[in-house]
Amino acid sequence: MNTIRRCIACGCAFQPRPQVPSQRFCSAAECQRERRRRWQRQHLRSDADYRDNQARAQAKWRARHPDYWRQYRATHPAYRERNCAMQRERNARRSSSPVANMDASPPLHPLASGFYILRRAVETGIAKMNACTVHIAVLSTPNGSPIRDCKEMT
Template sequence: MKPTRLCLSCGNAFVPLPHVPHQRYCSMDACQRARRRDWQNHRLRIDSDYRDNQARAQARWRAGHSGYWREYRDAHPAYRERNSSLQRTRNARRTFKPIAKMDVIGLPRPLGSGFYVMCHADDAGAAKMDAWTVHIAVLSAPAAPRI
């Protein structure tokens, strides 16, 4: 009897393929997609070069397909409505605290490297806003505040 394993995605027992001795996901399409997604999430967490490459590739793609999401939303009203609904929920939860106020209370929080959502300051309180997802890499620590 061949040894079976439990798939990390669906939990079903499967027999590893002979040429993939360390197989951890079964062969179902959904589980193979999960395997690739898990690999990419892991890679994004541990590999800053991969993370930067992905961010650059996505920015390049967006620059070359500027109308893609607008056209997609126009062609898929259910998708658009679901997004609007989820955004309304997020907006209701969100409390905006303008960054300028951090100086007033005297406790500026230094920002680390990572992905940030960036939008025009005039749009920050609006329900609908254009925003970019940007990756910021901190090259030097901020100087200590002079008191």
């Protein structure tokens, strides 16, 4: 029999192998890779055992190649930058984010002028250990009224 089908990956016409009457991908290497990719994606979604086995195999591989990802990140700056940006987004969405949230804060007294310890928390959402001492001079309170004793306001 000469059944001709269209490959669902490349769209080319092909003849299914007699051993695989329901064949949907042609035998081109790229189309077979696509077939395996779709199979794996489908099983990662639907098969908990498969997912666990994959996770264990990947953990073993990482243990055998401890420097692989460090070197990959060092030699692929665009990949690294994209990951950093996505992590920043996740940190910003996380409810326990250390970034100050106006709605979650208890009612504030106006910030008083004085010396404060400042830590950078912007890049990763995780406070860096390095801290500096800064002096903050309050120019106005949250309700907008200027501080009368501020020397710059006179």
